Amino acid sequence: xxxxxxxxxxxxxxxxxxxxxxxxxxxxxxxxxxxxxxxxxxxxxxxxxxxxxxxxxxxxxxxxxxxxxxxxxxxxxxxxxxxxxxxxxxxxxxx
Amino acid sequence: xxxxxxxxxxxxxxxxxxxxxxxxxxxxxxxxxxxxxxxxxxxxxxxxxxxxxxxxxxxxxxxxxxxxxxxxxxxxxxxxxxxxxxxxxxxxxxxxxxxxxxxxxxxxxxxxxxxxxxxxxxxxxxxxxxxxxxxxxxxxxxxxxxxxxxxxxxxxxxxxxxxxxxxxxxxxxxxxxxxxxxxxxxxxxxxxxxxxxxxxxxxxxxxxxxxxxxxxxxxxxxxxxxxxxxxxxxxxxxxxxxxxxxxxxxxxxxxxxxxxxxxxxxxxxxxxxxxxxxxxxxxxxxxxxxxxxxxxxxxxxxxxxxxxxxxxxxxxxxxxxxxxxxxxxxxxxxxxxxxxxxxxxxxxxxxxxxxxxxxxxxxxxxxxxxxxxxxxxxxxxxxxxxxxxxxxxxxxxxxxxxxxxxxxxxxxxxxxxxxxxxxxxxxxxxxxxxxxxxxxxxxxxxxxxxxxxxxxxxxxxxxxxxxxxxxxxxxxxxxxxxxxxxxxxxx
Numbered sequence: 001x002x003x004x005x006x007x008x009x010x011x012x013x014x015x016x017x018x019x020x021x022x023x024x025x026x027x028x029x030x031x032x033x034x035x036x037x038x039x040x041x042x043x044x045x046x047x048x049x050x051x052x053x054x055x056x057x058x059x060x061x062x063x064x065x066x067x068x069x070x071x072x073x074x075x076x077x078x079x080x081x082x083x084x085x086x087x088x089x090x091x092x093x094x095x
Numbered sequence: 096x097x098x099x100x101x102x103x104x105x106x107x108x109x110x111x112x113x114x115x116x117x118x119x120x121x122x123x124x125x126x127x128x129x130x131x132x133x134x135x136x137x138x139x140x141x142x143x144x145x146x147x148x149x150x151x152x153x154x155x156x157x158x159x160x161x162x163x164x165x166x167x168x169x170x171x172x173x174x175x176x177x178x179x180x181x182x183x184x185x186x187x188x189x190x191x192x193x194x195x196x197x198x199x200x201x202x203x204x205x206x207x208x209x210x211x212x213x214x215x216x217x218x219x220x221x222x223x224x225x226x227x228x229x230x231x232x233x234x235x236x237x238x239x240x241x242x243x244x245x246x247x248x249x250x251x252x253x254x255x256x257x258x259x260x261x262x263x264x265x266x267x268x269x270x271x272x273x274x275x276x277x278x279x280x281x282x283x284x285x286x287x288x289x290x291x292x293x294x295x296x297x298x299x300x301x302x303x304x305x306x307x308x309x310x311x312x313x314x315x316x317x318x319x320x321x322x323x324x325x326x327x328x329x330x331x332x333x334x335x336x337x338x339x340x341x342x343x344x345x346x347x348x349x350x351x352x353x354x355x356x357x358x359x360x361x362x363x364x365x366x367x368x369x370x371x372x373x374x375x376x377x378x379x380x381x382x383x384x385x386x387x388x389x390x391x392x393x394x395x396x397x398x399x400x401x402x403x404x405x406x407x408x409x410x411x412x413x414x415x416x417x418x419x420x421x422x423x424x425x426x427x428x429x430x431x432x433x434x435x436x437x438x439x440x441x442x443x444x445x446x447x448x449x450x451x452x453x454x455x456x457x458x459x460x461x462x463x464x465x466x467x468x469x470x471x472x473x474x475x476x477x478x479x480x481x482x483x484x485x486x487x488x489x490x491x492x493x494x495x496x497x498x499x500x501x502x503x504x505x506x507x508x509x510x511x512x513x514x515x516x517x518x519x520x521x522x523x524x525x526x527x528x529x530x531x532x533x534x535x536x537x538x539x540x541x542x543x544x545x546x547x548x549x550x551x552x553x554x555x556x557x558x559x560x561x562x563x564x565x566x567x568x569x570x571x572x573x574x575x576x577x578x579x580x581x582x583x584x585x586x
Contacts, residue, residue: 008458015416015461016423017454018442027458033517034408034459041405042471044479051477052484054302055288055533056558060331075195081430088425091437 003031098122098258099581102167102315105261109156109166116156116166116210120149123168123212126259130584134235134257136250138173139181139214148210155208163318165208170254170263173214174221175306176295177201184297185217185229185247188428188448198295199330200264200306200323207322212260215250219450220419221271221299223247224522227513228452235509236279237582238548242506245275245522248309252279255309258585262319263309268299269407270501270526272307273538277501277551280540282568282578283309284316287558288533289334291320292327300414301332303407303530312578313539313568317341320561336559344566352389353570357563358494359385360395365499365525377542377550378500381571385498388570395490395497399482400528404520406483407527409463409476415453416460422448455516484532491557496567499525501538501551525553535561539568540577549577 003011005021008028012019019027073086082089098119100108108114124142131137145168152166171177174184176194178201183189197205205211218228226234226249234249236242237257244253248265252275255263265272267285276283284307291306298304308319321342326335349355361382366375382392424430424444431443449457463472490497502522512519529536534555541552552571556564572578 003462007462011458011462011465013442014465015454015457016420016438016441016445017449017457018439018446019454027455030455030516031458031462033515034455034520037517037520038405038408038459038463038472041402041409041479042475044399044402044475044482046475046478046482049478049481051474052481053477054332055484055531056332056334058289058332058334061328063328072195076426079192079195079427081424081428090425091434091440093437 003028003035098126098168098261099585100261101312102164102261102310102318105167106163110161116149116152117146119166120145120168120210120212123260126257127213130257130259133240133584134237134253135232136215136234136253136257136259137170137213138183138216138231138250141180141211141213145210145212152208152210162207164204164322167209167262168212168260169204169209170213170215170251170260171201171211172217172248172251172263172265174217174266174297175201175264176297177211177214180214182214182297183231185219185231186448186450186453187230188422190230190429192428196295198306199292199327201295203322203325204264215248215254215263217250218247219453220297221247221266221268222415222452222456224270224274224519225512226250226275227509228450230450233509236506237584238280239506241508242548243278243509245278245502245506247271249275251309252276252281252283255281255311256582256585258581261311262315265307265309266296267305267307267530268303269411269530270523272309273526273536273551273553274502274522276309276538278506278549280549280580280582281309281311282313282316282537282539283307284320284537285529285535286320286324286561287535289332290559291323292325292330292333294327294329298418300411301418302414303411305530312572313537313565314342314345316537317345317565339562341562341565344562345569354385354567355389357390357496357567359390359392360490360494360497361392362395362397362400362490362497362499364397364400369503370500371504373544374500374504374550378552381541381552382498384571384574388574393494395493397486397490399479399486402479403483403528403531404524406476406479406531407523408459408520409472410480412456412460413464413473414460416457416464419453419457452516480531483528487528487532487534495556495563497555499553501525501553505544505548505550529555534558535564537564537568539572542577
């Protein structure tokens with residue numbers, strides 16, 4: 001399976017990463033090599049094998065629905081590129 | 096006092112007042128000043144904070160409240176959040192990010208009284224096997240500065256190898272502690288999944304990420320693990336179990352055959368093609384040494400292990416593509432200066448903030464999770480992951496420890512593999528299975544190439560069998576001196 005340049009741009013859009021036309025050619029070459037490696041795995045017979053999503057067979061723990069954290073918003077927002085009145089600023093999305 | 100001594104020797108010197116924490120810390124800081132321009136192992140040096148912690152440690156020791164790690168300098172990989180300190184993950188995305196809280200393992204080692212001297216360089220977001228993917232430039236191998244130190248925890252491995260700090264932390268998602276430990280000639284342990292909390296470890300692949308220690312010896316890794324292990328409700332995969340003393344077996348007197356009764360499994364898959372001849376002969380010599388220490392060896396089969404690297408390069412990028420979606424220029428980190436709208440801001444921010452390898456892995460992960468491909472790639476990889484885990488479960492019915500090389504070759508030259516991601520990925524061929532299965536594994540030095548580069552031996556055990564794994568490595572180190580050799584710059 002070889003990825004087309006259109007495939008590369010479609011994946012890049014899904015991943016929200018801008019890729020120039022020149023970069024796409026280089027990315028395509030390297031991804032083709034990576035998928036050649038990955039595709040080796042697809043020939044393995046896995047009929048009836050239960051997927052293993054995790055290294056430990058464990059059920060996720062539950063905790064009581066109680067407040068455990070204090071308010072850190074001032075500290076956390078001090079790390080943001082743009083804030084205003086306690087809100088994160090982003091470009092306008094609704095006209 | 097020089098920082099070539101083991102943690103227990105340093106601890107004894109501190110307790111007996113033959114050294115102070117301030118002296119040890121000043122030594123570490125002076126060594127950073129002298130050596131970091133050559134090896135680029137440190138991204139941040141916390142001089143004032145370190146000396147302040149050292150003075151507090153000295154007071155604690157004087158008051159009789161010191162523990163085995165109190166007052167000893169340490170360095171943390173820059174993927175571990177450290178409150179009030181820059182935590183960059185080796186990325187432009189977080190080049191100016193100051194962590195608002197500390198990782199569990201960072202807190203634990205601070206509580207134990209260790210003195211943080213700085214944060215170490217790494218492959219961007221822990222993705223790489225050579226430390227050449229750092230936005231802040233590559234780390235160089237202290238044994239030969241034309242060579243890579245391994246990755247992704249290359250800065251921590253190099254800092255311990257150069258005897259700048261006696262111990263450091265790292266993280267291991269596919270070999271990122273063990274492979275740099277091997278290439279830099281130090282010891283590195285990846286504990287069982289769930290033993291050390293991932294809280295505050297900036298996530299790469301959550302089902303595969305593990306924090307762990309680097310040290311000069313297996314015994315030092317055991318002391319570090321004592322402090323780093325433990326249950327933490329803030330990591331839902333952290334395992335609640337009784338605390339253990341991982342050093343408990345190390346001092347037992349057992350005579351000339353200390354490993355009598357220990358069965359070492361030798362997978363034929365780890366002794367075949369594709370391994371450098373000097374690495375293979377060093378590993379063979381280590382097997383002979385284990386036999387002379389009383390261990391028996393048994394051949395085991397891991398037929399599915401050959402699929403580990405392909406499986407890993409589906410699962411890890413898939414999880415990474417999800418985890419790294421948080422870097423969008425809104426809440427923290429880099430934001431592009433110019434953009435048209437929100438979507439464009441995301442795209443430009445991520446295009447500028449991430450390096451080439453991180454982007455490649457996000458793209459691979461996005462593709463294998465996308466509509467129509469999920470079953471063929473992600474689900475398939477999880478099924479083959481099960482086959483690999485089943486192989487190890489069968490092998491551990493017949494042996495206590497599985498042995499092999501850590502990496503197929505010793506350290507390679509900077510630039511040698513940067514243009515071929517697949518060749519770079521194959522460095523992880525012997526290490527990734529322990530991440531897929533969650534079993535503990537460590538790398539210890541077992542020899543040198545004719546060119547003077549260290550060779551690593553890989554030992555892997557059952558889940559939660561760290562005490563035995565470390566004991567087996569410790570007994571080998573009692574009988575050999577590979578781990579005591581230091582590079583020229585550290586002599």
